[in-house]
Amino acid sequence: MTDHLATSAVILAGGLARRMGGGDKALRDIDGRSLIARVIDRLAPQCAPLVLNANGEPSRFAAYNLPIVNDQVADFPGPLAGILAGLDWIDTYHPEVQWMLSAPADCPFLPLDLVARLHQARIDQQAQIAVASSGGRSHPVVALWPLEMRSDLRRALLADDIRKVDRFTALFARAIVEWPVTPYDPFFNANTPDDLIEAERIAARHGA
Helix, strand or coil, X not given: CCCHHHEEEEEECCCCCHHHCCCCHHHCEECCEEHHXXXXXXXXXXXXXXXXXXXXXXXXXXXXXXXXXXXXXXXXXXXXXXXXXXXXXXXXXXXXXXXXXXXXXXXXXXXXXXXXXXXXXXXXXXXXXXXXXXXXXXXEEEEEEEHHHHHHHHHHHHCCCCCCHHHHHCCCCEEEEEECCCCCCCCCCCCCHHHHHHHHHHHHHHCC
């Protein structure tokens, strides 16, 4: 396996959380711990540095001691803007790091072999991007990106009006890496209040 510590990560918390009723979805609790705290715990052993993409007042995330970057593209164009913000921050402050993982702040059960398996797949398949999948469904926001893709992504957002992550990644050679969904889907994401209840059940039953 390749050295996963050569990989940074951006945690995406820049969305509007409409299905959760608004507010900061990432700060909602599961079994006494916030979603974002659980994501940090999952990614910190695999990536360095971590950076948080969040819009609005950054002080609300101060307890997590992460650098915070906001979208530089107007009108909430979605996670691609957060991914670009993370790539730009890494390029400015850690130019020695050439790979970045993206992951949403509402996926509290991310696999602990995420970065290692994505790297191995993109090497084995000679791919430019590696994307996680489970249950036969890809999760394009959970992906491994080369820093050199910054200019392509900026052009896609600003000139080509591409907003969907899978539409952008389809332009490049992709490795799709499958994870099992038993005993639970590691890419379960909490979008609604009912999802939070289900996440509580998973955490209680499996110690996740």
